Amino acid sequence: MAEVLVFVDHVDGAVRKPTLELLTLARRIGEPVAVALGAGAENTAAALAEHGAVKVLTHDASEYADYLVVPKVDALQAAVESVSPAAVLVPSSAEGKEIAARLALRIGSGIITDATDLEAGDEGPVATQSVFAASFTTKSRVSKGTPVITVKPNSAAVEAAPAAGAVESLAVTFSAQATGTKVTGRTPRESTGRPELTEAAIVVSGGRGVNGAENFALIESLADSLGAAVGASRAAVDAGWYPHTNQVGQTGKSVSPQLYIANGISGAIQHRAGMQTSKTIVAVNKDAEAPIFDLVDYGVVGDLFDVVPQLTEEINTRKG
Amino acid sequence: MSLRIVVTVKYVPDATGDRHFADDLTVDRDDVDGLLSELDEYAVEQALQISEGSDDDVEITVLTVGPEDAKDALRKALSMGADKAIHVEDDDLHGTDAIGTSLVLAKAIEKAGYDLVISGLASTDGTMGVVPALLAERLGVPQVTLLSEVSVEDGTVKGRRDGDAASEQLEASLPAVVSVTDQSGEARYPSFKGIMAAKKKPVESWDLSDLDLEAEEVGLEGAWTAVDSATERPARTAGTIVKDEGEGGKQLAEFLAGQKFI
Numbered sequence: 001m002a003e004v005l006v007f008v009d010h011v012d013g014a015v016r017k018p019t020l021e022l023l024t025l026a027r028r029i030g031e032p033v034a035v036a037l038g039a040g041a042e043n044t045a046a047a048l049a050e051h052g053a054v055k056v057l058t059h060d061a062s063e064y065a066d067y068l069v070v071p072k073v074d075a076l077q078a079a080v081e082s083v084s085p086a087a088v089l090v091p092s093s094a095e096g097k098e099i100a101a102r103l104a105l106r107i108g109s110g111i112i113t114d115a116t117d118l119e120a121g122d123e124g125p126v127a128t129q130s131v132f133a134a135s136f137t138t139k140s141r142v143s144k145g146t147p148v149i150t151v152k153p154n155s156a157a158v159e160a161a162p163a164a165g166a167v168e169s170l171a172v173t174f175s176a177q178a179t180g181t182k183v184t185g186r187t188p189r190e191s192t193g194r195p196e197l198t199e200a201a202i203v204v205s206g207g208r209g210v211n212g213a214e215n216f217a218l219i220e221s222l223a224d225s226l227g228a229a230v231g232a233s234r235a236a237v238d239a240g241w242y243p244h245t246n247q248v249g250q251t252g253k254s255v256s257p258q259l260y261i262a263n264g265i266s267g268a269i270q271h272r273a274g275m276q277t278s279k280t281i282v283a284v285n286k287d288a289e290a291p292i293f294d295l296v297d298y299g300v301v302g303d304l305f306d307v308v309p310q311l312t313e314e315i316n317t318r319k320g
Numbered sequence: 321m322s323l324r325i326v327v328t329v330k331y332v333p334d335a336t337g338d339r340h341f342a343d344d345l346t347v348d349r350d351d352v353d354g355l356l357s358e359l360d361e362y363a364v365e366q367a368l369q370i371s372e373g374s375d376d377d378v379e380i381t382v383l384t385v386g387p388e389d390a391k392d393a394l395r396k397a398l399s400m401g402a403d404k405a406i407h408v409e410d411d412d413l414h415g416t417d418a419i420g421t422s423l424v425l426a427k428a429i430e431k432a433g434y435d436l437v438i439s440g441l442a443s444t445d446g447t448m449g450v451v452p453a454l455l456a457e458r459l460g461v462p463q464v465t466l467l468s469e470v471s472v473e474d475g476t477v478k479g480r481r482d483g484d485a486a487s488e489q490l491e492a493s494l495p496a497v498v499s500v501t502d503q504s505g506e507a508r509y510p511s512f513k514g515i516m517a518a519k520k521k522p523v524e525s526w527d528l529s530d531l532d533l534e535a536e537e538v539g540l541e542g543a544w545t546a547v548d549s550a551t552e553r554p555a556r557t558a559g560t561i562v563k564d565e566g567e568g569g570k571q572l573a574e575f576l577a578g579q580k581f582i
Contacts, residue, residue: 130553
């Protein structure tokens with residue numbers, strides 16, 4: 001069976017969920033071979049084997065942390081040359097897309113980004129994408145070279161499928177470009193203890209109607225009652241009420257959770273572009289005419305300052 | 321010293337219009353009004369700010385690849401304050417994918433001459449966000465991408481990249497490719513004076529032969545990806561909407577419980 005390379009997104013050896021989803025999708029096309037780079041790369045092996053990796057190629061060097069993107073491209077290219085895979089799958093993070101793009105160009109292959117599903121086809125993997133603010137669904141494939149495809153989080157359920165996961169060290173020679181862009185400083189983001197926005201199964205968002213940074217506590221309480229991530233509309237972010245990293249929308253993050261709860265968000269096209277593929281959509285808004293109500297499975301026309309605390313309390317009561 | 325900045329911009333269908341696909345599964349550009357991709361306005365703005373804060377002689381060229389109408393995007397950038405524009409237009413470009421677009425842009429950037437390339441973080445139609453990285457790969461220069469803050473001094477570009485896990489400070493020598501996010505600074509509105517001045521600014525038109533490119537390297541035929549189908553998403557079935565009369569939160573909890581979210 002053909003091998004499929006899966007680029008591993010991990011933090012010091014802790015594999016992030018979108019990578020485990022990729023392993024599930026990779027098994028539809030062939031045998032997953034994972035590529036883990038940087039500090040803690042070898043520690044990823046157990047989790048990757050548990051989810052279907054037949055082999056884990058690892059390499060650590062200071063270049064991965066000290067320089068932007070290119071060292072990882074060099075390594076992934078080395079992996080492609082050693083394995084000759086049927087496809088290369090990369091998580092659709094900002095960095096993942098950049099790595100995938102440069103790799104595709106180097107190996108003379110086409111690239112598809114932000115796939116929301118993947119299946120085997122007669123002419124190679126077929127990727128589903130959601131475009132034009134989710135108003136269209138396309139099916140595409142790479143017609144030249146080894147398909148390089150980036151896949152959005154929440155595109156597949158994580159499945160355990162134990163495999164050998166034999167660790168092999170990858171030989172990497174860095175290119176002249178590898179050290180072009182220095183990382184001169186790094187400030188880790190403070191953990192809120194909440195799930196990562198793009199990976200979360202439930203996202204609770206606040207918009208203009210939240211009307212102030214201090215009121216976001218209401219949104220956070222609701223999120224915590226559901227174990228959800230917190231999102232914000234561009235209006236709320238631009239007003240300085242919530243950090244930009246939590247912005248959902250065309251110019252922020254694209255989310256596709258099982259449940260999306262929009263509070264005080266009117267539903268401008270730019271916001272819809274970032275959340276419209278959510279499985280179940282719920283909105284609370286004072287304005288019965290707000291376009292968000294066109295999208296919802298359940299909507300409450302009402303003041304979020306009444307509805308949200310009541311909802312939070314009810315959830316906490318039900319959970320006992 | 322002089323600093324040559326090339327800003328790559330894209331003319332995109334208005335997202336508030338009714339966007340759809342043409343029969344050949346390329347984006348239909350005839351039925352919806354186009355405009356300068358909003359995210360590229362931030363790139364133009366940063367080029368202008370670098371120019372305004374520099375002692376060097378800075379020349380800002382805006383570059384686009386696209387059909388006749390794409391001149392509108394160039395005019396907008398010129399009216400904001402860019403110095404000149406290059407429009408790469410050729411019938412054979414129809415259906416070019418991201419890899420092909422990066423080829424055309426790289427050739428044009430090399431022909432124009434550059435010290436710094438500035439792009440937006442993604443176009444608002446394709447939303448791939450890969451062209452800046454592809455340009456850096458093709459040009460063989462550092463990529464300093466997704467910056468919320470950017471500055472240029474003494475042949476060095478510095479910036480801040482805000483990722484999920486960390487905020488990183490980056491640094492590279494020129495020439496380099498930069499992309500900026502919508503957090504880099506509000507883009508200015510063209511003034512009346514700027515709009516009038518833009519009419520007199522030079523717009524060069526290049527075709528594939530000017531860039532030593534062959535038709536088969538670009539366009540739908542030259543694309544390395546193929547779209548097999550595009551299906552309009554069925555309209556959502558109308559959801560349940562209730563008016564809060566004191567029990568709205570409880571009713572919503574009941575719905576969520578019914579869907580097994582609680």
